[in-house]
Amino acid sequence: MLSLVKLVKGAIALNWRQLLLGALSLAIFVSAWQMYSWYLNANVSGYAAYVPYPGEVAEAFVDSFVTPAGTDGLVMSDHIIASLKRIFMGFVIALSIAVPAGLLMGSYITAEGLGMPIVEIFRPIPPLAWIPLFLVVLGYLKGPAAIVFLGIFFPILFNVILGVKRVDPILIDAAKTLGSKKRHLFLKVVLPYTTPYLMTGIKVGLGIGWMCIVAAEMVGKYGGGVGFYIWDRSDIGQWDYVFAGIAMIAILGILTTGVASQVERRLYAWMGMK
Amino acid sequence: MDGHEVDIRMEALLKVFKEETREIVALKEFSLDVGDGEFVCLLGPSGCGKTTVLRIVAGLETKSGGRVTVSGVEVEGAGSNRGVVFQEFALFPWRTVRKNIEFGLEVKKIPPHEREAVSSTFIDLVNLEGFENAHPHQLSGGMKQRVGIARALANDPAVLLMDEPFGALDAQTRNLMQKELLRIWSATRKTILFVTHSVDEAVFLADRIVVMTARPGKVKRIIPVALPRPRERTSSEFISIRGEVLEELDAEFAKTMMREMTDASVQHKA
Numbered sequence: 162m163l164s165l166v167k168l169v170k171g172a173i174a175l176n177w178r179q180l181l182l183g184a185l186s187l188a189i190f191v192s193a194w195q196m197y198s199w200y201l202n203a204n205v206s207g208y209a210a211y212v213p214y215p216g217e218v219a220e221a222f223v224d225s226f227v228t229p230a231g232t233d234g235l236v237m238s239d240h241i242i243a244s245l246k247r248i249f250m251g252f253v254i255a256l257s258i259a260v261p262a263g264l265l266m267g268s269y270i271t272a273e274g275l276g277m278p279i280v281e282i283f284r285p286i287p288p289l290a291w292i293p294l295f296l297v298v299l300g301y302l303k304g305p306a307a308i309v310f311l312g313i314f315f316p317i318l319f320n321v322i323l324g325v326k327r328v329d330p331i332l333i334d335a336a337k338t339l340g341s342k343k344r345h346l347f348l349k350v351v352l353p354y355t356t357p358y359l360m361t362g363i364k365v366g367l368g369i370g371w372m373c374i375v376a377a378e379m380v381g382k383y384g385g386g387v388g389f390y391i392w393d394r395s396d397i398g399q400w401d402y403v404f405a406g407i408a409m410i411a412i413l414g415i416l417t418t419g420v421a422s423q424v425e426r427r428l429y430a431w432m433g434m435k
Numbered sequence: 436m437d438g439h440e441v442d443i444r445m446e447a448l449l450k451v452f453k454e455e456t457r458e459i460v461a462l463k464e465f466s467l468d469v470g471d472g473e474f475v476c477l478l479g480p481s482g483c484g485k486t487t488v489l490r491i492v493a494g495l496e497t498k499s500g501g502r503v504t505v506s507g508v509e510v511e512g513a514g515s516n517r518g519v520v521f522q523e524f525a526l527f528p529w530r531t532v533r534k535n536i537e538f539g540l541e542v543k544k545i546p547p548h549e550r551e552a553v554s555s556t557f558i559d560l561v562n563l564e565g566f567e568n569a570h571p572h573q574l575s576g577g578m579k580q581r582v583g584i585a586r587a588l589a590n591d592p593a594v595l596l597m598d599e600p601f602g603a604l605d606a607q608t609r610n611l612m613q614k615e616l617l618r619i620w621s622a623t624r625k626t627i628l629f630v631t632h633s634v635d636e637a638v639f640l641a642d643r644i645v646v647m648t649a650r651p652g653k654v655k656r657i658i659p660v661a662l663p664r665p666r667e668r669t670s671s672e673f674i675s676i677r678g679e680v681l682e683e684l685d686a687e688f689a690k691t692m693m694r695e696m697t698d699a700s701v702q703h704k705a
Contacts, residue, residue, distance in 0.1 A: 329525075331521060331523050331525045332525055332527060334493075334495050334513075334519070334521070334525065335519070335521060335525035335526075335527075336527075336538070337494075337495065337512075337513035338493055338494075338495065338513045338514075338515070338517065338518065338519040338587075339515060339518075339538050339539035339542060339586070339587075339590055340514065340515035340539055340542040340543060340590065341538070341542050345542055349538070349541075350527070353527070353529045354529075432529040
């Protein structure tokens, strides 16, 4: 009991320490930025506009939610919703194709033999290479979503294949001796075993998804999106707003990964793995 | 066979493993009958094929020749009439103790309340009360194997096949689990085929000890252990049987050593 109390205390102490260190790290970063802006403003006035003060960026960040701007008069929340919509579309489609495909290719040599060549042709192509084509053919909502799909699809596919192949053969043996066969074996042993791999694929995929969406939206002309916002602000030289948009991307990226980690934790708890 | 009915019959088992350049005959002319309710230990030098025998009976390994029947029915693939306990425990890490034990019952589509009644019975039998909702990673090795045994028994198999089940445990836990297994065995009266490389374990547990030859494995000698249980490891009878078994085993061990050395020298020359 005493050791448990000690353990809990230790964990809290560790968290405080990490929190403090995190705050310190941020403070160092912001001060360095502030000083660099000062330096530019004092010495190289020509470039000073490109590196606005942290305070200016913070102001622009808040203002972006309040004052409608740009050709279509949108505020930041509209852009966020537009980006999230595309990410969500791309993610759902990627998940619903990559999971069954991965399970099949991991389980059957024939499926792997048929699928791998196609996968290997498309995998080395950066998703961004498809932007011109997809935007023209699919438009400004589905086009970027399709780019996101390509970014998310492969990490999920490969992780699921890996998961299926790594299923501990002794667990298959054990299940068989308990009477489990094909369908049951797949649903009750292979699938649960693969889930952590799937979650890794999802987390990696979402990270790539955010990179794809920003690039794809930048080329967009309407329909909003945070990437579009960044490009639009830079066009008219509002660099403090550009940085606000970049910060928004960072925050959204952290939030999505956070949600994925939370889902992962719940899932593991539900499956009783941790 | 003490007038018992034969439960597991292995006739002239042959097993050939094909490797790239050569074929390895793991078992040849392996024949053995195990009586109903009997406790038989398979003992032999490493690589003699004792685990292969068990896996063939379990239906996890195909045989290259011969015949296996369990309760008179020819073995074809794995099935729930043969429960297996693995050295590696092989518990499903995402399932609780109770859910691990109920796995086979789920396969048989037994309704939840009946499943729970059965799993409770076996949780009691293996002394795991209070750990129903724990997960394998929270258990010690000995407790994990208790789950392994309960999971196999919950399916009510005709025979229990145990592949060095206590091999991964420390000496103390191992001795305790041997006693526990004898208690469980006398409560359930299952036929047990038990693979081990420990002479001490075999003499402590078995009705009969089957000593196998070095590869290709076949029955070298069957040594009955007519001592009453619980057996005293320090008794003179125990020690004398232990000596007898060791003597049989040593000869085979020497053969294995010889072959490994010639194998190595052949490889060296090549």
